[in-house]
Amino acid sequence: MTEIITNSIGMEFVLIPAGSFRMGGDKKLEQAEDHETPRHIVKISKTFYMGKYEVTQSQWSEIMNNNPSEFKGDIRPVERVSWNDVQEFIQKLNNKEETNKYRLPTEAEWEYAARADTESTYCFSSDIKTLSQYAWYRKNSADKTHPIGQLKPNAWDLYDVHGNVHEWCQDWFDRNYYSQSPSNLPLGPSSGLAKVLRGGDWGSEDWYCRCASRSLSSPDRRSNRLGFRLVRMV
Secondary structure, three states, X not given: OOOEEEOOOOOEEEXXXXXXXXXXXXXXXXXXXXXXXXXXXXXXXXXXXXXXXXXXXXXXXXXXXXXXXXXXXXXXXXXXXXXXXXXXHXXXXXXXXXXXXXXXXXXXXXXXXXXXXXXXXXXOOOOHHHHHHOOEOXXXXXXXXXXXXXXXXXXXXXXXOOEOOEEEEEXXXXXXXXHOOOOEOOOXXXXXXXXXXXXXXXXXXXXXXXXXXXXXXOOOOOOOOEEOOOEEEO
16 A cells, blocks of 8 residues: 655655666657667665655645746646745745755656656556546646646556646756766766756647656746656655
8 A cells, every 4th residue: 555644734745665667768669869868777775755746836835925826726736936946945845844854856766756667658558548547738738737636646646747747856957867877866967057857748749748758947947837746755
């Protein structure tokens, strides 16, 4: 049975087991881009808690006393938050709970959790026709975000890992990082110009919602397509 904890502002976190997986995309099967290759074995040697859902507007408002989102709704994902904004949210949440355990997922943790012990293009299979059951994306979103948790979760009970909003990760983006990445708990490059985004969003074509798909953006950029989910360390 999945272990779930709930924090002081109602955020639910799923315990993600330690393990290893093949990170990256397959050039032949999914036309992966060069920066999604080579596929390589990554070990996630520490368990961690991953947000069951993307962070909502009501949760953001409770900590930050504002709501920058364009598509308003308490249980819609917060958007129009930059990576830098998210760091401020994390600091305030940690202070509220007198801890230092909240942070963004690393890119490797994000893909590991999203795949949920699968190697297919999406968390459920490689069948694009099934994507609408799991993701709000260009085909079914009506050009807007949707309340969290309405579609099917992956096998580890995480919702909206495909679509709805692109999710910030902790790492700097480097298109060549996979060829030099450590095999255990990679943290990404030590510096860079852009931060990693994962998962696709409400305006994305299906191809950008793949588990292996990597996007990037300046850490100060805000967009109605950008949100996040958190990790809570064990």
